[in-house]
Amino acid sequence: MSLKWTDSLDIAIELDEIYPDVDPRTVNLVDLRDWVLDLPEFDDDPEHSGEKILEAIQMAWFEERD
Incomplete structure (x- = not known):
């Protein structure tokens, strides 16, 4: 399975598995983009990433934690 920018929930799940000790609310968008x-x-x-896409990933990651 390949991940695309629009797969915010799947990306969030992957990030949560890789960075379990990171609070997604504290990650800046530059680092988040690099991690993705x-x-x-x-x-x-x-080049298809943008602020809205990164914020959607960040919010999905935060919600995945709850």
Whole structure:
């Protein structure tokens, strides 16, 4: 399965598994973008990310924690 920018929940789940001790509310969007790009299953154009997409991923990650 490959991940795209629009797969915010799946990306959030992956990030939560890799960074269990990180509070998603404290991650800046630059780091978040880098972390998404580093996911083994991520396969999308890095230029297609934007603030709204990254915020959606961050919110999904936060909600996944609850």
